[in-house]
Amino acid sequence: MSFEVGDGGTVGVVVVNQLVPTVRTRTDARLSYFRTAGVVSGLAGAYRADLVVLPEYGVHGIGTGTGERPALAFPEEALDVLGPACAAAGVWLAVSVSAGATRDDPSHRMVLLDDRGTVVAGHVSGPAGGDAARRPRIVDGPGGLRTALAFADGPRPALTDPGLREAELVILCWTAPGAGPSRIVQAARGLAWTNGCYVASANAAGTVGSRQWVGHSSLVGHDGRVLGLCGGIDYEVQHAELSVPGLRAARSRRADAGRAVADSVRRGSLSRLAAARGSHTPGSIPGKADTYVR
Incomplete structure (x- = not known):
């Protein structure tokens, strides 16, 4: 499914209200990895998808925050499963490598895998080390779109982030449970309009204890127009074709x-x-x- 801009000049992007899994054991973690790989393969086959965007907490669940529980799994284990799934389906994937099943860590980490299953970009919230922090944040993504990774965790997420100014597509993942639908959608639209870029905004769905995620993942055009908007249902999907020449002309x-x-x-x-x-x-x-x- 990989192609160049000359082959029509559009990039098919899918964003998912992935359900937050309950991960209590190492077996739960492994099952979640394989379940997610199945979701990626299924979406790549059902849509003309070149990029699949999954939310924070969608693969590993949410941690206890106590610092006492040992790690059930590590980021590399998830990538060992998801990388081959991307290569088999010929699809790019933006996915979290932090949260519940991994070591308790105040920072959030996400990566971008290309259609060969190779990690080509990474981003970490806050001062943190690790592999994701050492990778470039903006890369030539699917269809040649300059693609950046960002977390939304403030009242005006990413709007003032200088690291996003050169991006043509920003993948925005929400880290805070409890964010309301209006805030989630308007933040994505504001970022798209301010930076003149496409935005794929991903938020999880479901309830774990007292924490709740409302979904409302979206795809937004470079003029701030909503191209696709999920509701609050888990595993709801939105798909849009993003025009690379149209963006650059605008x-x-x-x-x-x-x-x-x-x-x-x-x-x-x-x-x-x-x-x-x-x-x-x-x-x-x-x-x-x-x-x-x-």
């Missing part, structure tokens, strides 16, 4: 318009300065026309 027009405004402001400032200089007689003090220097 960004070029936006840049041209910005330069035109800047040039207009500069010319207006120069004209006002020239007029101000011409209106003063020799020896006069600007702004005090009736006062002369003796």
Whole structure:
């Protein structure tokens, strides 16, 4: 399913309200990995999908936060299962490698696998080490789209993140249970419109204890228009075709318009300065026309 921009110039993206699994044992963790691999393969076959985006907590569940429980599994084990699934289906995958089954860790980690099953990008929330932190954050993704990874965990997530400015597609994963539908959707739209980029916003679904995820994963166009929006049902799916030439043409027009405004402001400032200089007689003090220097 891998293709270049010249083959129609669109990238098929699928985003999923993945259900938060209950992971209490090592067997639970392994079953979740294989279940997720089946989801990826199924979506790649059901849609013209070049990229599948899964939310935080969707693979490993959620940790206890106590720091006392030993790790049930490690990120590499999930990738050993998901990498071959991507290669077999010929699909890219954005997926979390943190949360419940792995070591208790205050940071969130996500990676981007290409259609050969190779990890090509990573991102970690907050100051943290590890493999995901050492990988580039923005890469040439499916269809050549400059693709970035980001977490949404604040009141205005990622809007002021300078690391996203060059991205053409931002994969945004929500880390905070309890975020409301309006906040989730509007944050994705604001990021897309502000940066002039596509946004794939992923949020999990389901309830674990007192924690609840409301889904509302979405795909948003570079103008802030919603291209696909899930509701709150677990495993609800949205698919959209993202035009690479259309995005780049729009960004070029936006840049041209910005330069035109800047040039207009500069010319207006120069004209006002020239007029101000011409209106003063020799020896006069600007702004005090009736006062002369003796």
